[in-house]
Amino acid sequence: MSKAAEPKRILVVEDEDNIAVALDYLMTREGYSQQRIATGAGAVALIRETRPDLVLLDVMLPEVSGYEICQDVRMDPSLNEVKILMMTARGSAMERRKGLAMGADGFISKPFELKALRAEVRRILAGEAPGDLDDGARGEARHA
Template structure:
Protein backbone atom coordinates (compact mmCIF):
# COMPACT_ATOMS: atom_id res chain seq x y z
CA UNK A 1 0.00 0.00 0.00
CA UNK A 2 1.41 3.36 -1.01
CA UNK A 3 2.77 5.64 1.67
CA UNK A 4 3.07 3.08 4.45
CA UNK A 5 6.19 3.51 6.59
CA UNK A 6 8.52 0.60 7.36
CA UNK A 7 11.45 0.62 9.76
CA UNK A 8 14.05 -1.93 8.67
CA UNK A 9 16.37 -3.04 11.49
CA UNK A 10 19.11 -5.00 9.71
CA UNK A 11 22.86 -4.86 10.39
CA UNK A 12 24.08 -6.56 7.20
CA UNK A 13 24.52 -3.85 4.57
CA UNK A 14 23.97 -6.10 1.54
CA UNK A 15 20.66 -7.43 2.85
CA UNK A 16 19.54 -3.99 4.02
CA UNK A 17 20.29 -2.36 0.66
CA UNK A 18 18.44 -5.09 -1.24
CA UNK A 19 15.40 -4.90 1.05
CA UNK A 20 15.37 -1.10 0.99
CA UNK A 21 15.37 -1.16 -2.82
CA UNK A 22 12.66 -3.84 -2.99
CA UNK A 23 10.38 -2.14 -0.47
CA UNK A 24 10.86 1.35 -1.88
CA UNK A 25 10.11 0.06 -5.35
CA UNK A 26 6.92 -1.52 -3.98
CA UNK A 27 5.81 1.91 -2.76
CA UNK A 28 6.78 1.81 0.90
CA UNK A 29 8.65 4.57 2.71
CA UNK A 30 11.66 2.84 4.27
CA UNK A 31 13.99 3.93 7.07
CA UNK A 32 16.92 1.68 7.98
CA UNK A 33 18.80 1.26 11.24
CA UNK A 34 21.70 -1.13 11.89
CA UNK A 35 21.54 -1.80 15.64
CA UNK A 36 19.07 -2.41 18.41
CA UNK A 37 19.52 0.83 20.35
CA UNK A 38 19.04 2.96 17.23
CA UNK A 39 15.95 0.92 16.35
CA UNK A 40 14.30 1.75 19.66
CA UNK A 41 15.11 5.44 19.30
CA UNK A 42 13.72 5.49 15.73
CA UNK A 43 10.52 3.75 16.85
CA UNK A 44 9.92 6.34 19.55
CA UNK A 45 10.78 9.30 17.32
CA UNK A 46 8.63 8.43 14.31
CA UNK A 47 6.57 5.26 14.77
CA UNK A 48 6.24 3.32 11.50
CA UNK A 49 3.35 1.12 10.38
CA UNK A 50 5.62 -1.95 10.37
CA UNK A 51 9.03 -2.84 11.74
CA UNK A 52 11.11 -5.57 10.12
CA UNK A 53 13.45 -6.86 12.82
CA UNK A 54 16.51 -9.01 12.30
CA UNK A 55 16.88 -11.27 15.33
CA UNK A 56 20.67 -10.87 15.57
CA UNK A 57 21.26 -7.12 15.93
CA UNK A 58 24.18 -5.53 17.77
CA UNK A 59 23.36 -3.73 21.01
CA UNK A 60 19.93 -5.22 21.53
CA UNK A 61 18.48 -8.30 19.86
CA UNK A 62 15.35 -8.33 17.75
CA UNK A 63 13.71 -10.42 20.46
CA UNK A 64 14.44 -7.74 23.07
CA UNK A 65 13.16 -4.99 20.79
CA UNK A 66 9.99 -6.96 20.07
CA UNK A 67 9.42 -7.37 23.80
CA UNK A 68 10.05 -3.66 24.40
CA UNK A 69 7.58 -2.69 21.67
CA UNK A 70 4.85 -4.88 23.11
CA UNK A 71 5.44 -3.35 26.55
CA UNK A 72 4.76 0.21 25.32
CA UNK A 73 1.15 1.36 25.04
CA UNK A 74 1.86 3.92 22.33
CA UNK A 75 3.45 1.25 20.07
CA UNK A 76 0.92 -1.49 20.75
CA UNK A 77 -0.63 -1.42 17.27
CA UNK A 78 2.74 -1.59 15.50
CA UNK A 79 3.09 -4.63 13.25
CA UNK A 80 6.30 -6.65 13.73
CA UNK A 81 7.87 -8.94 11.14
CA UNK A 82 10.92 -10.78 12.46
CA UNK A 83 13.55 -12.45 10.30
CA UNK A 84 16.62 -14.54 11.01
CA UNK A 85 19.21 -16.74 9.38
CA UNK A 86 18.57 -19.15 12.24
CA UNK A 87 15.37 -20.38 10.74
CA UNK A 88 14.53 -23.13 13.21
CA UNK A 89 11.14 -23.75 14.73
CA UNK A 90 12.40 -22.72 18.19
CA UNK A 91 13.38 -19.25 16.92
CA UNK A 92 10.05 -18.81 15.14
CA UNK A 93 8.06 -19.83 18.21
CA UNK A 94 10.10 -17.54 20.45
CA UNK A 95 9.54 -14.55 18.16
CA UNK A 96 5.81 -15.17 17.92
CA UNK A 97 5.54 -15.75 21.69
CA UNK A 98 7.23 -12.39 22.34
CA UNK A 99 4.68 -10.62 20.18
CA UNK A 100 5.89 -10.73 16.57
CA UNK A 101 3.05 -10.80 14.05
CA UNK A 102 5.04 -12.82 11.50
CA UNK A 103 8.41 -14.54 11.16
CA UNK A 104 10.55 -15.27 8.08
CA UNK A 105 13.66 -17.44 7.87
CA UNK A 106 16.55 -16.20 5.69
CA UNK A 107 17.02 -16.77 2.88
CA UNK A 108 13.47 -16.05 1.75
CA UNK A 109 11.85 -15.27 -1.56
CA UNK A 110 11.08 -11.61 -2.09
CA UNK A 111 7.54 -12.60 -3.07
CA UNK A 112 7.12 -14.20 0.37
CA UNK A 113 8.33 -11.05 2.11
CA UNK A 114 5.97 -8.83 0.12
CA UNK A 115 3.08 -11.22 0.77
CA UNK A 116 3.77 -11.10 4.52
CA UNK A 117 3.90 -7.30 4.46
CA UNK A 118 0.68 -7.11 2.46
CA UNK A 119 -1.00 -9.47 4.95
CA UNK A 120 0.17 -7.37 7.90
CA UNK A 121 -0.57 -3.93 6.47
CA UNK A 122 -3.37 -4.71 4.07
CA UNK A 123 -3.63 -3.36 0.56
CA UNK A 124 -1.82 -4.22 -2.62
CA UNK A 125 1.91 -4.20 -3.19
CA UNK A 126 3.38 -3.11 -6.52
CA UNK A 127 5.78 -6.05 -6.94
Protein backbone atom coordinates in the same frame (compact mmCIF):
# COMPACT_ATOMS: atom_id res chain seq x y z
CA MET B 1 -3.48 14.35 0.75
CA SER B 2 -5.68 11.97 2.75
CA LYS B 3 -4.21 9.62 5.33
CA ALA B 4 -5.15 6.55 3.24
CA ALA B 5 -3.11 7.83 0.28
CA GLU B 6 0.10 8.18 2.29
CA PRO B 7 2.60 5.35 1.73
CA LYS B 8 3.01 2.87 4.57
CA ARG B 9 6.16 3.60 6.58
CA ILE B 10 8.59 0.75 7.16
CA LEU B 11 11.60 0.77 9.46
CA VAL B 12 14.30 -1.77 8.58
CA VAL B 13 16.45 -2.85 11.55
CA GLU B 14 19.22 -4.82 9.82
CA ASP B 15 22.99 -4.81 10.37
CA GLU B 16 24.00 -6.55 7.12
CA ASP B 17 24.36 -3.94 4.38
CA ASN B 18 23.67 -6.27 1.44
CA ILE B 19 20.36 -7.41 2.96
CA ALA B 20 19.43 -3.83 3.91
CA VAL B 21 20.07 -2.63 0.34
CA ALA B 22 17.89 -5.43 -1.07
CA LEU B 23 15.11 -4.62 1.41
CA ASP B 24 15.38 -0.90 0.59
CA TYR B 25 15.02 -1.67 -3.11
CA LEU B 26 12.07 -4.00 -2.61
CA MET B 27 10.17 -1.78 -0.15
CA THR B 28 10.67 1.32 -2.32
CA ARG B 29 9.54 -0.61 -5.40
CA GLU B 30 6.42 -1.73 -3.53
CA GLY B 31 5.59 1.92 -2.84
CA TYR B 32 6.50 1.98 0.85
CA SER B 33 8.39 4.78 2.55
CA GLN B 34 11.31 3.25 4.42
CA GLN B 35 14.13 4.07 6.78
CA ARG B 36 16.96 1.94 8.20
CA ILE B 37 18.91 1.59 11.40
CA ALA B 38 21.86 -0.84 11.46
CA THR B 39 22.12 -1.59 15.20
CA GLY B 40 19.70 -2.61 17.89
CA ALA B 41 20.75 0.06 20.38
CA GLY B 42 18.75 2.98 19.00
CA ALA B 43 15.94 0.99 17.41
CA VAL B 44 13.28 1.36 20.12
CA ALA B 45 13.89 5.12 20.42
CA LEU B 46 13.61 5.46 16.63
CA ILE B 47 10.40 3.40 16.62
CA ARG B 48 8.94 5.69 19.31
CA GLU B 49 10.02 8.77 17.35
CA THR B 50 8.88 7.73 13.86
CA ARG B 51 5.97 5.34 14.63
CA PRO B 52 6.39 3.20 11.49
CA ASP B 53 3.53 1.03 10.26
CA LEU B 54 5.87 -1.97 10.12
CA VAL B 55 9.30 -2.84 11.50
CA LEU B 56 11.37 -5.40 9.55
CA LEU B 57 13.43 -6.61 12.48
CA ASP B 58 16.54 -8.80 12.27
CA VAL B 59 16.86 -11.15 15.25
CA MET B 60 20.68 -11.07 15.47
CA LEU B 61 21.84 -7.47 15.85
CA PRO B 62 24.84 -5.80 17.44
CA GLU B 63 24.25 -4.57 21.01
CA VAL B 64 20.55 -5.47 21.46
CA SER B 65 18.76 -8.51 19.99
CA GLY B 66 15.66 -8.31 17.86
CA TYR B 67 13.81 -10.29 20.54
CA GLU B 68 14.61 -7.60 23.14
CA ILE B 69 13.49 -4.84 20.74
CA CYS B 70 10.25 -6.68 19.97
CA GLN B 71 9.57 -7.17 23.68
CA ASP B 72 10.30 -3.49 24.47
CA VAL B 73 7.95 -2.33 21.70
CA ARG B 74 5.18 -4.69 22.87
CA MET B 75 5.52 -3.46 26.48
CA ASP B 76 4.85 0.14 25.37
CA PRO B 77 1.06 0.62 24.95
CA SER B 78 1.63 3.73 22.82
CA LEU B 79 3.24 1.49 20.15
CA ASN B 80 0.32 -0.97 19.83
CA GLU B 81 -0.26 0.01 16.19
CA VAL B 82 3.34 -0.80 15.16
CA LYS B 83 3.56 -4.17 13.36
CA ILE B 84 6.72 -6.30 13.58
CA LEU B 85 8.06 -8.82 11.07
CA MET B 86 11.08 -10.65 12.48
CA MET B 87 13.80 -11.99 10.17
CA THR B 88 16.47 -14.54 11.04
CA ALA B 89 19.01 -16.84 9.46
CA ARG B 90 18.23 -19.32 12.25
CA GLY B 91 14.73 -20.12 11.05
CA SER B 92 13.87 -23.07 13.26
CA ALA B 93 10.34 -23.69 14.48
CA MET B 94 11.52 -22.84 18.01
CA GLU B 95 12.88 -19.45 16.86
CA ARG B 96 9.58 -18.76 15.10
CA ARG B 97 7.53 -19.66 18.20
CA LYS B 98 9.77 -17.47 20.36
CA GLY B 99 9.38 -14.48 18.01
CA LEU B 100 5.60 -14.83 17.83
CA ALA B 101 5.42 -15.33 21.61
CA MET B 102 7.35 -12.07 22.08
CA GLY B 103 4.64 -10.33 20.08
CA ALA B 104 5.92 -10.34 16.50
CA ASP B 105 3.20 -10.21 13.84
CA GLY B 106 5.21 -12.45 11.54
CA PHE B 107 8.48 -14.34 11.22
CA ILE B 108 10.47 -15.05 8.07
CA SER B 109 13.69 -17.04 7.62
CA LYS B 110 16.71 -15.78 5.68
CA PRO B 111 17.49 -16.20 2.92
CA PHE B 112 13.92 -15.47 1.92
CA GLU B 113 12.37 -15.31 -1.51
CA LEU B 114 11.32 -11.77 -2.39
CA LYS B 115 7.85 -13.05 -3.29
CA ALA B 116 7.43 -14.58 0.17
CA LEU B 117 8.65 -11.41 1.90
CA ARG B 118 6.35 -9.24 -0.20
CA ALA B 119 3.38 -11.48 0.67
CA GLU B 120 4.21 -11.46 4.38
CA VAL B 121 4.58 -7.65 4.47
CA ARG B 122 1.23 -7.25 2.69
CA ARG B 123 -0.45 -9.75 5.05
CA ILE B 124 0.78 -7.96 8.15
CA LEU B 125 -0.07 -4.48 6.88
CA ALA B 126 -3.57 -5.75 5.98
CA GLY B 127 -4.00 -6.89 9.60
CA GLU B 128 -4.32 -10.60 8.86
CA ALA B 129 -3.25 -13.06 11.55
CA PRO B 130 -0.26 -15.39 11.05
CA GLY B 131 -1.26 -18.53 9.21
CA ASP B 132 -4.46 -17.14 7.63
CA LEU B 133 -3.08 -17.78 4.15
CA ASP B 134 -1.99 -21.33 4.97
CA ASP B 135 -5.26 -22.40 6.60
CA GLY B 136 -7.25 -21.95 3.41
CA ALA B 137 -4.76 -24.01 1.41
CA ARG B 138 -4.88 -26.85 3.95
CA GLY B 139 -8.67 -26.71 3.96
CA GLU B 140 -8.80 -27.03 0.18
CA ALA B 141 -6.40 -29.98 0.25
CA ARG B 142 -8.65 -31.81 2.73
CA HIS B 143 -11.69 -31.31 0.51
CA ALA B 144 -9.94 -32.36 -2.72
